[in-house]
Amino acid sequence: MWKEEVRASGICEVPEGTTGDAIVAALAAGGVDCLFFTSGSEICFYQEAIAKAKACNRPAPRLIVMTHEHVGLNAALGYSAVTGKPSATAVHVDAGTLHHGAAIHTAMHAGLPIVMTAGHPPTSATGSSSGARNTGAHLWLQETFDQHSVVRQYVKWDHRLTAHDDPGLQVSRAIQVAASEPCGPVYLTIPPEVSMSPRRAHAFPTLSRLGKSVPPAPDPAGVRELIQRLLAARNPKLIVAGSGRNPDTVPELVELCQLLGLPVVHGATLSYLSFPMAHPLMQLDRDLSDADVVVALETDVPWMPGPSAPPDDAWVAVLGLDPIKGKIPTYEFRADLRLACDPLRAIRALREEADRAMRPSDHGKAAKRAEAAGRASQAQRAALQAQVPAIVSGAMIDPLQVGQALAKVLDERAIVLDDTLAHNRIPHFLQNEAPGSYFHTPGTSGGWAPGAAFGASLGAPDRDIVAVTGDGFYIFGTPAPALWAGVHYKAPFLTVVYQNRSWATGTVRLASMYPNGYAQRADFEGGYFDPPMDFALEAESAGAYGESVRDPVELEPALRRGLRQVRAGRPAVVSIWLPRHMHDD
Template sequence: MNNDNTTTATPPTAARRLLEEASRLGVDCIFTNLGSDHPAFIEAFADIDAEDGRMPRIIVCPHEMTALSAAHGYAMRTRRPQMVLVHVDVGTQNLGCSIHNAARGRVPAIIVAGLSPVSVSGERVGSRTEFIHYTQDSTRQHEIGGQYMKWSYELRAAEMVDQVLMRGIQIATTAPEGPVYLTGAREVWDEPAAAPEQAQRHWQPARMAGLPEQDAQELVAALAAARKPLVITSYLGRDRESVRRLEALSDRLGFAVCEVNPQYVNFPGQHPHHIGYRRNTLVDEADVILMLDVDVPWIVSKVKPAANARLFHLDCDPLKDDMGFWHFPAERTWQADSAVALEQLLVLARATAIDDDARAARVEWIGAARQRLTLPDVPAPANGGIGLQQLCEAIGRLVNENTVVVFETPSATERLLPTLRLNRPGSYYANGGSGLGWSINAALGVKFAQPEAEVITVVGDGSYVFGVPSSTYWVGETYGAPQLTLIFNNGGWNAPKVSTLLVHPEGTAKRRDRYWTTVGARARLAEVATAAGNAAAFRVEQLAQLDATLQEALATVRGGRSAVVDIVLPPTSAQVLGEHAA
């Protein structure tokens, strides 16, 4: 009691302060797998819940792959970072390739992990009480995923929790965006955190600018004077306004746009200037190439730009300095905000006199290219089975204005995307990294962020297994986030086979059909989701039943229950693994 007989309120713990501050700063969800380092958080959850206070929605995830991948999907939809709370070193390790995906996908995320307590004699709240506090006390926990983090920091004083969190969010949301990693010992999270509230306006992300005026004029002039101008992009569509501005600029100047491994809808798929989704397309024909928010515009061993082509690169991350060796030539390289830069270019283009005949010739070149780049039809298998083309066309019949496609079946990219040709920004998301297992979990985040969306996840059988579906569908059922999952089941992992044939096109592996990848040949994949999360399981092998099965599955999802359709395609290999082998 004070001398004036007033009661001094007990300051909140650092854990509670973190939760309340996260909510104030716009974090909607905490995706978590809790452990022995989290008593302060669990107590804070309970206290805030009992008092009907404010904190982010708590989404418990049986596996950390689900946690960070769902936060990834949520951030793609909203551009706002979500929080992932994991258990010391082992929980951090369980994040696995989802850390790589968040970094390569340039999505903001706040990863918080505990540290083993240091005090051993019970002198502090949170001191060591279990044997694992010794075995989990690693010396360099932050290094587990350090190379993929924009910033890693240990909270050392409870009263600094607000400022550490705000700096983390500021760094995570400054382009190029990415994950940050915050840690704190168990005792620190349980300490009182009395500190004045920070002014949010003082912790805003640093903003990128556009192009120098002279450079913008040079770029517009180059595009306007080109005979065969080409723009290549992958992740421009993270900002939907950029998509509209690129479309308007292409309408004005008449240049081709190619999306390579798109992570978003970057350009309307049905626009007459869209030349498809195949990497290396027209690279050797173009006389001006603008690389625009893209990591790998072409494969150097397969194609090279013409010797006299003018090359430009405009990107939020033009040097890729978190990658190893990387280089694509460009006479001008700009680190800039694509939305700002495109608005500059559009204003200049509208003020520039355009040679109608030259523009018409460019458009004619684009039209001719579209014709010759059209994929030939592939008939369905003779046995009445389902071919890749027929499956992609059937998916196209499911898509409507409320559909969001979450995609992770790399070997189907060149057939599915040209079939769907999605136009609406925000209707498509794909992984910016190469850590498989992302899609079924990212779909949860998309659904949490946009509950009214009909989320259709297109996933290969290998990616589905990597995604830990026993965790995914438990979360979807528990928290009301149904998705329609379509498994492209070719009996194994096709990507290693493709990679092998690219290096050894006539090797022994091809001659003997031996790739050691047919891990899904006998699995009942959809039933995993049924056991874990009450999802409706379907399996379809015949083309005659495909449309009806997909429609029934979609109706199930519209009724509030996830559905997984295991779609049997021609096998990637006839090899039989294990004791069943001949």
């Protein structure tokens, strides 16, 4: 009843209590279901306020204990990705914020509503209040000149809560900014003098009262020009990457592309399933060199410069919430038309204009183009399968065999979180069609998968959650805290680890930058970590299931065993021994 009343009025009334009580009430009123919490003395108000809210039968976020902040922020990202809801983190002053680590970078690029909160060290004199510098010498060491500078270039908004602030309003404001398109992280710090301070009964506006911004529809003249260009095109291509963050875009984009006979390719970056992976219009080959019209929809990096880029005389349109990519300092990708717009509204506007403008001859041309695209897609998939070595007992497992096996064992219930590099070609093997069934790490920081998979399992408990990652990124992801959380909260997920004991950056990439250089002749020192950790044993130490696979014959059975464990409620890790980069062993 409380939620319905608050939603209807947009006003949340909080009884007499503390600022901490108001913060928790505002998170709940703003739609935050989960607070991913890593302990700190100045944020223990969350524990008290949430326990108090439960005892008093008042709404509060679920407090999710995270034993590492990096995993906690990635878990928030995974939860918000599968639910579409805002989530929040709570960490210990600057140290906990720094422990979020590169997940802060990932959050900036994910386009998800994340409220990062942290304690701020007290500055009140010892004995002046219950939240002052009373508990130890460390309180002096925690204060920095600008704690917010750690995250400021990665967030949309930041604020330090003060005694004269309305705490409910400030939390609602944080959620409003995070949840308005383009969505992104915000940062709120809370000193203990403030969180523990008493407050009278009061009311504050919630997110629904403040209101989220409505993303724009595309310019009608631009839509008309774009459709005319597509209808006249000889070989148009659509580039997708992030529009599937809104699941509603996927079926409507399929209808539009089928109507226009428009082939689809993934951009150089990829984050959300934006088009069914096995659809005949989806091309595995991203070559744009013969395209005469190129449309990039909600794509950060549409293509790699070079021989596969569009020709100079191709007409290029870019559509999305931020078509100039203002968060990227150097950005040279050209366009003849840039439309700032919501992807779903753009798809609908293009469909409406196509229905109006298409003549019978246009429909015939589109049908022929769709048939040709289907044949090309089929040939590309056949060529990929032909590259997969035959399964031979005792041979080394090939990375392509892993992708092929995953496609065989996963069904429509699976949600895949892909933290691998492009050469593993996971999206090319998968058959995922459902919106929200595939996510790729949205940034460039490895280590997203373990925490994100745990968060996804919390958000979609009836689905098979499968994380796929290389061993280097897996180590970056501090997996033990994620596995512990999965066991503790009965939020299971399967992690498939490509164990090649190598970093591609320090081997393959190095060799391309310094061909036959000194480092290559010295066997890539700095590129290998061999012998590796025993990831299966590590998983078992956390209470999860662990298995190591070295024989290709055991690859598919091992993946099925891991899935059975997950469906029985237990996290699982299947570590697959592969050749090292630039080596055959």
